[in-house]
Each structure stands twice: as C-alpha cells, then as structure tokens.
Amino acid sequence: xxxxxxxxxxDALPSSIAIRESIYGYPALLTAxxxxxxxxxxxxxxxxxxxxxxxxxKTPITQIQRRLFPWQMLGMxxxxxxxxxxxxxxxxxxxxxxxxxxxxxxxxxxxxxxxIFHRTIYRGVAAWDTDAVAPFGARLAGGxxxxxxxxxxxxxxLTAYNWFQLQ
Amino acid sequence: xxxLPFFQWMESLAFSDFIxxxxxxxxxxxVMHLLALVVFTGAVLIVDLRLLGQGLTxxxxxxxxxxxxxWLIGGFLALLVTGIPQLTTTAMKQYYSPFFWWKMxxxxxxxxxxxxxxxxxTLADEARVGPFWAKAVGLVSIAIWSGVTIGARLIGLLS
Numbered sequence: 385x386x387x388x389x390x391x392x393x394x395d396a397l398p399s400s401i402a403i404r405e406s407i408y409g410y411p412a413l414l415t416a417x418x419x420x421x422x423x424x425x426x427x428x429x430x431x432x433x434x435x436x437x438x439x440x441x442k443t444p445i446t447q448i449q450r451r452l453f454p455w456q457m458l459g460m461x462x463x464x465x466x467x468x469x470x471x472x473x474x475x476x477x478x479x480x481x482x483x484x485x486x487x488x489x490x491x492x493x494x495x496x497x498x499x500i501f502h503r504t505i506y507r508g509v510a511a512w513d514t515d516a517v518a519p520f521g522a523r524l525a526g527g528x529x530x531x532x533x534x535x536x537x538x539x540x541x542l543t544a545y546n547w548f549q550l551q
Numbered sequence: 552x553x554x555l556p557f558f559q560w561m562e563s564l565a566f567s568d569f570i571x572x573x574x575x576x577x578x579x580x581x582v583m584h585l586l587a588l589v590v591f592t593g594a595v596l597i598v599d600l601r602l603l604g605q606g607l608t609x610x611x612x613x614x615x616x617x618x619x620x621x622w623l624i625g626g627f628l629a630l631l632v633t634g635i636p637q638l639t640t641t642a643m644k645q646y647y648s649p650f651f652w653w654k655m656x657x658x659x660x661x662x663x664x665x666x667x668x669x670x671x672x673t674l675a676d677e678a679r680v681g682p683f684w685a686k687a688v689g690l691v692s693i694a695i696w697s698g699v700t701i702g703a704r705l706i707g708l709l710s
Contacts, residue, residue, distance in 0.1 A: 421589070442618060451609070
C-alpha cells in the first residue's frame with residue numbers, strides 16, 4: 385500500500401469527513417491549536433532566550449528548565465492533540481503540502497536539538513548555572529531551538545496558503 | 552458617531568492597495584504577527600504563572616516581571632506594527648466581524664489592566680499583596696489575553 389493510498393483511506397473515513405465538515409468543530413480545534421501553541425512556544429522562547437544569553441539572565445538556567453518544563457509539556461500535549469485531530473480531519477490537504485512537511489521536519493529537528501543538548505552539554509550545567517552567558521554549546525542549542533521553533537510556527541501558518549500544494 | 556467612514560478610508564489607502572497587490576507581503580506580515588504573538592504571550596505567561604504560585608517560584612515576583620518586561624513590550628509593539636497593515640488591507644471585513652470588535656475591546660481592557668493593576672501588583676512587595684490578589688491578577692490576565700487570541704483567530708474563521 386502506498387503512502388498516498390493510506391492517506392486517501394484516512395481521508396474517506398466518516399469521522400475524518402465529519403471533522404472537516406463541522407461548522408464549529410474545525411474553528412474550535414484551530415483556535416485551541418493556536419492558544420496551546422502560545423503556552424508551549426511562548427515558554428520555550430522564554431527558556432531559549434535564557435540559554436542563548438539574550439533574556440531572563442538573572443534566573444539560574446536550571447530553574448528555568450525545571451520550573452517551566454511541566455507547563456511546556458502541558459502546552460505541547462494540547463498542541464499535539466489538537467494538531468493530530470486537525471491532521472486527521474484533512475489528510476489529503478496535508479499530503480501534498482510541502483509547507484506542512486517542512487513544519488514536521490523542523491519539529492523533529494527541534495526535538496533532536498533538545499535531546500542532544502540534555503544528553504551532553506546540560507550535564508555540566510552546575511558549573512555555569514548562574515552565568516549570564518552560558519558556554520558556546522548551550523548558547524548554540526538555545527539559538528538553534530529559537531530558529532527551529534520559529535520555523536515550525538512560520539511553516540505551520542504557511543500551510544494554510546494553497547501555493548504550497550503539490551498534486 | 553459611526554466608525555464606518557474611518558474603516559472605508561483605511562481600506563482605500565494607497566498603502567492598503569500596495570499590500571493587496573503583492574502575493575507575499577500579506578502572508579509574510581501574518582507570519583510575523585504570529586511570531587510576535589509567541590514572544591508576547593511567553594512574556595505574559597512567565598509572569599502570570601509566577602503570580603499563580605507556579606513556574607519561577609524561587610525568584611522574587613518583581614524580578615521575574617522586570618526580566619519579562621522588554622519581551623512584553625517588544626512583543627506588543629511587533630504585534631501592533633504587523634497588525635496595522637492586516638487591519639487596513641481588510642478593513643471592511645474587520646468592521647463587519649463581531650470577533651474583531653471582541654478582540655479590540657479585549658485588547659483595550661488587557662492594555663489597561665496590564666499597565667495599571669498588574670504592573671502595580673507584580674512590582675509591589677509580594678508579602679503585602681498576598682497570594683489571593685496575586686492569583687486573581689494572574690488569572691484575569693490569562694483570561695483577557697486568551698480571549699483576545701481566540702477572538703483574533705475567529706475573525707479569519709467565522710466571519
């Protein structure tokens with residue numbers, strides 16, 4: 385079964401059709417997606433500004449990391465759930481939309497960046513926890529995260545424009 | 552007095568025509584508006600969570616608020632600058648959208664609240680404010696700005 389036929393099968397399911405044709409369900413989901421994005425991406429930006437040595441510099445890095453984490457996860461969970469339902473409601477719209485796939489690829493890269501940072505440089509945080517300017521590796525991870533998540537937001541928004549549609 | 556002539560005037564500006572004729576300026580401005588929203592709401596939430604007794608609880612409230620201030624103001628100015636062209640190019644659509652007016656009323660309320668009461672409470676001595684009023688201010692702030700964001704998103708979806 386090709387990827388396309390799998391998407392077409394999803395697209396034809398009654399529950400998928402019901403989501404895309406609902407008058408209030410779809411706007412409600414999209415609105416919830418934007419509000420949960422604010423919680424997730426807003427707090428990720430606040431954390432990344434600290435790591436990159438740009439903002440919130442008086443707060444120790446570990447405090448920002450630990451204290452904002454549960455709220456970022458709450459935002460991410462709501463964002464992922466609403467995003468998954470939106471995708472489920474219009475799989476064929478996203479199938480040929482390269483802005484959408486660029487968004488997904490940037491999300492994966494942002495995740496990998498965070499994982500690498502936590503497995504390597506962040507292990508030594510005790511030595512530079514309160515430094516306004518963290519070591520280069522930490523600033524790089526923070527800067528990359530800012531750029532990658534900004535890219536996710538940009539391409540997420542551009543998904544709505546049909547000029548990115550390949551058939 | 553009706554605001555209708557003002558909205559007609561905005562829509563008819565050469566500035567609006569110029570933007571409407573370009574295929575990419577509107578999407579670019581829209582995208583920047585969304586990025587500014589993320590910075591602004593991040594700066595709002597980091598302080599509101601602290602008011603609710605969550606987030607950066609090991610830091611004094613006033614310091615969390617002072618650190619967030621440049622991002623709050625910068626994010627707001629970026630929202631304003633990227634919002635104006637979106638308003639003038641679609642002024643008639645906005646005029647007839649109930650969600651636009653909901654958003655603008657919320658925005659006005661949010662600005663007044665943020666730069667008077669919330670500012671006073673975040674920069675005051677925490678012991679004197681007490682947890683009840685701090686929590687109330689944090690909740691009201693989250694409610695107002697969520698309302699503005701929801702109204703803004705619905706202009707494009709339901710009007």
